[in-house]
Amino acid sequence: MSTTQRKAVALISGGLDSLLAAKVVMEQGVHVEGINFYTGFCVEGHTHAIRKKDRNKPKRNNALWVAEQLGIKLHIVDVIEEYKDVVINPKHGYGANMNPCLDCKGFMVKKAHEWIEENNFDFIITGEVIGQRPMSQRKETMPVIAEESGAGELLVRPLCAQHLPATLPEQEGWLDREQLLDFSGRTRKPQMALAEQYGFEDYAQPAGGCCFLTDAQYSKKFVDLWDARGERKYELDDIMLLKVGRHIRPAKNFKLIIGREEGENNFLSGYRKVYSNLKTTSHAGPLVMIDGEVSEQDIELAARIAARYSQGRTAETVEVEYTTKDGEARSLSVTPMPVSEIPETWHV
Amino acid sequence: MSHYTLDASRMMCPMPVIRTQDKIAELEIADTLEVTCTDPGALNDIPAWCRINGHEVIAASEQDGQVVITVKKGNG
Numbered sequence: 001m002s003t004t005q006r007k008a009v010a011l012i013s014g015g016l017d018s019l020l021a022a023k024v025v026m027e028q029g030v031h032v033e034g035i036n037f038y039t040g041f042c043v044e045g046h047t048h049a050i051r052k053k054d055r056n057k058p059k060r061n062n063a064l065w066v067a068e069q070l071g072i073k074l075h076i077v078d079v080i081e082e083y084k085d086v087v088i089n090p091k092h093g094y095g096a097n098m099n100p101c102l103d104c105k106g107f108m109v110k111k112a113h114e115w116i117e118e119n120n121f122d123f124i125i126t127g128e129v130i131g132q133r134p135m136s137q138r139k140e141t142m143p144v145i146a147e148e149s150g151a152g153e154l155l156v157r158p159l160c161a162q163h164l165p166a167t168l169p170e171q172e173g174w175l176d177r178e179q180l181l182d183f184s185g186r187t188r189k190p191q192m193a194l195a196e197q198y199g200f201e202d203y204a205q206p207a208g209g210c211c212f213l214t215d216a217q218y219s220k221k222f223v224d225l226w227d228a229r230g231e232r233k234y235e236l237d238d239i240m241l242l243k244v245g246r247h248i249r250p251a252k253n254f255k256l257i258i259g260r261e262e263g264e265n266n267f268l269s270g271y272r273k274v275y276s277n278l279k280t281t282s283h284a285g286p287l288v289m290i291d292g293e294v295s296e297q298d299i300e301l302a303a304r305i306a307a308r309y310s311q312g313r314t315a316e317t318v319e320v321e322y323t324t325k326d327g328e329a330r331s332l333s334v335t336p337m338p339v340s341e342i343p344e345t346w347h348v
Numbered sequence: 349m350s351h352y353t354l355d356a357s358r359m360m361c362p363m364p365v366i367r368t369q370d371k372i373a374e375l376e377i378a379d380t381l382e383v384t385c386t387d388p389g390a391l392n393d394i395p396a397w398c399r400i401n402g403h404e405v406i407a408a409s410e411q412d413g414q415v416v417i418t419v420k421k422g423n424g
Contacts, residue, residue: 038366061362061365068396068400073424
């Protein structure tokens, strides 16, 4: 081991693998700091807080929690804009849903590589394990990520390093290869045993990873957005709203986003200046946002659907207030649309 | 020693944390930053971020859905 203390940045997702990978390297006397990328699709953080029933659950940001457990700094980087190209044009395609996992990992390692160059750090750590994930964590993808990210031999995967060629930190003696690990496959047992050895408890074990793009329902709504608009584009508001409410698309030109409970209605009300919206006034009912350009006929149809999801669903007529995003409001009297007239195909 | 404000209203975590982090980076040690947000998650996340990065939360409150947190920059 050389006398200069080497510095590494660890990609921290908030899950167990990246926690352990960072710890294994810290144990060898390396100064480690964490980096976490916010893409807009992260399950971490928001949406836990939207639904009222979830409000009382203890909420924490797992990446921050992991950094605190390790006693390291964490740098959170907003990559929302740059990440669009990863989602829209993934060179390696998508996984089971709209998840561009391989391109995503390459992108994040590339950003980490830029970061170490700017901040004079020596190498990069990830929690990748060969065979852990079907798309991005395979024997064949490990060199692809190293190469395409530009990180090359500066990318260390401490949890499976013994299955991989020696990286520069190992060749230079900054890290003792013998003390790195040989995990592989989908099993979680070695990780859990190591966590116990280090005394980590209460760590997050997200079933579908930490990204909404691995979720089938979310992906379906995301694809619908592109199909309806006829172009593969999105803004942060679009993808935030895909996480909230009931989505109904009666026609290609517009979609309704209907709050399912108070927390969602409150969240949606923050978008009143972005989308025109509907609210029943004669009966209690949800806030309904209209995404798209609508005709008078569309507004009436939307109002009838809004009435269907209000307390007045069985009433003969329901008063609905329509408000444009400029704040101009007017009232409509409509007959709630019977459930049988809302085709299943409208539900996104 | 100066006092600054930051409006992170309507942003969902971790955006208020990111904005706080980026603003704090521009300040001098012992400067204070008052962050206003609407995501109650910020009440956990901003103090956690401060603890791990060596800054101090000197006030935190929540009223009518508005969260106000004052951070004093440490020497990190």
